[in-house]
Amino acid sequence: MEQEIKLLKGNEAVAEAAVRCGCDGYFGYPITPQSEILETLMELRPWETTGMVVLQAESEVAAINMIYGGASTGKRVLTSSSSPGISLMGEGLSYMAGAELPCVVVNVSRGGPGLGTIQPGQSDYFLATRAGGHGDFNMIVLAPNSVQEMYDFIFTAFDLAFRYRNPVMILSDGVIGQMMEKVTLSPALPRRTQQEIARDLRSWALTGKPAGERRNIVTSVQLDPHVQEGVNHRLQAKYKAMRENEVRCESFLCEDADYVIVAYGCSARISRKAVELAREAGLRVGLFRPITLFPFPYAELSALNARGFLSVELSAGQMVEDVRLSVGCRARVEHFGRMGGVIHSPNEVFEALTSKFTDK
Amino acid sequence: MSAKVNEEMIIAGFGGQGVLSMGKILAYSGMMQGYEVSWMPAYGPEMRGGTANVTVVVSSDPVSSPIVQEFDTAIILNQQSMDKFESMVKPGGALIYDANGITRHPTRADVDIYIIDATAEAASRGLLRMFNMMILGSYLTVRPVVTLENAVRGLSKSLPERLHHTLPDNERALRLGGELIRKVVL
């Protein structure tokens, strides 16, 4: 498979990326708006080419536990779901963090709470960055804003997952998952062989206990609280390293901006157009896009000298809390966002910007 | 390199009219012509026989927002879509509609309105499956965003190979659509 250009849905791009990045297994359960990931994988039949396993699980609970099992043997495993299904995966994600297992989870989020709407939403920001499950743990959260990034971030996410032996979440949304764009598909990487896994990952992965050597145990249970505290300290040191090394963000026309829109995922695309509208109207407005939501680019955002920051998200205001933590009392911070599956338009964002900051 | 273009358009009608695939062919055609494109469907239960619509952006620059509220062109294929999208065409933009099933015709004086009896024409010629290609052909006559050649290339890209024998008929339907469209003078 050479480099190729295709017109793909975000969801289809995830499937293509999985096969081409040498993923060993996908386990997932259908849920709108991300079912094309499993459907596309079943069309692609990678078990006949790369040997990748694809299985439709009986529930999201089963799927995340299959991921846990696959990851425990050092395999590159992927699952995907949408908001309600991700809630169900919370326990499994916590187990994976506790047992220090790598995996990639794609959340093509929709509007909640409850069954909510199948239309796009960005109301899982807290879930992804604060409480993916019980216990003190964090995951690196990547927020793609294009179909190309849906593709590219699968590769990035697997690298990060194995570097830190921790789940990585790709937090997408119904817009990015359902829309089609041009994607450049990179050349396929081979799956790791059993010998390579045994050679490189035997320090923790279950590859079968070599005769006369120590067995491996993958577990998150420590009955002795002092031992558990030690484990927690080690995990926290890892999250600190993520904060120090893995921040990713992007800015557009922020240098001279009086006002900066902060947005990720589909809202970043919509807001970019709002910035264009504002610039046409003679206003100095820029766009700051966090690409990692955890770790959040606090320092990068705080370095901007704007008078006002508008956090734009399809939610009641979640990321805005991180924007406030970055900016402090130095400038005004406001939130704008439609909810429940209604998508704000570029004009609405532009109008929100002007109305919220008119008294300045 | 092709001419500078930034076309933000919507196709809206019933599920089953080929709305989404028409959008996909246009997006593919734009890609063939070297443009940036985005294709954003309204998804969900609408796909199962209710109303369906897709927003396509074809641009010489990277597409900022795949979600737009004002359209350079709206292709409208049923009354519900007429009610919803007529007002969302930019002043100076184009509204193309199929008269079939339309009870309230468009009244905007600040947009160019075009009509095509594609449903009736396709039915009388036994080309019902080519209905959406007639619509696409009519659109490309009014808004030549991509060449007809690239539209055919886009079509062959988006059609599965087992259907490639229908390419000549589809191409005829594209050209026919171009001939049948007429401007409405209010």
Added chain:
Amino acid sequence: MLDVLMHFCPGCSHGTIHKLIAEVIDEMGMESNAIGITPVGCAVLAYNYIDIDWVQAAHGRACAVATAVKRLNPEKMVFTYQGDGDLAAIGAGETIHAANRGDNIVVIYVNNAVYGMTGGQMAPTTLLGMKTATTPQGRDAKLHGFPFKAGELISQLDGVCYFTRQSVHTPAAVRRAKKALRRAFDNSMEGKGLSFVEFVATCSSGWKLSPVEANRWMDENMMPFYPLSKE
């Protein structure tokens, strides 16, 4: 087996079942090729006793974990070890679906009719009239439903190649149980589907009986309701 002190209570069946598993793996020469999945419950620490690679699963999810371990590593011998709360209550769904898919794994199911680790609460398998921490007046079918025959249920599924119910309360039973385990492990390596080996077991702490009384109680009450296989 590792030369360590077990945490199991006196009279508990787990220790003997662990030993049988270890012997079978050893006799098959599969020590370097076996991956076990422990549950949540008393057997959570099985990995401290049998010297192979292990993964500890979330409560009830061992069969889902095993499905992926086996499918991604078809050359490995993969088994779960689960109690009745883990398998038949919270994990009923995962167990049924792994069985229905016919995943080539061995499910070892230890049924002592009670939640041992959390202090003797009612399990799905608790007998009618049986007193537990959460059925102090005895299990009442109107309130709690009926004792759950997981083995019979699972054995109906097309993906299951072998269901057997064993015990380890007499030397003869131990010998039969070991043969059953061997057959199940052989099945998994021959790709025949899912093998389900149930053990009717004692929980002297949960039942509040001495080890000898527990064995007798099991014989008189459990065996009639959960009859052992002939071989």
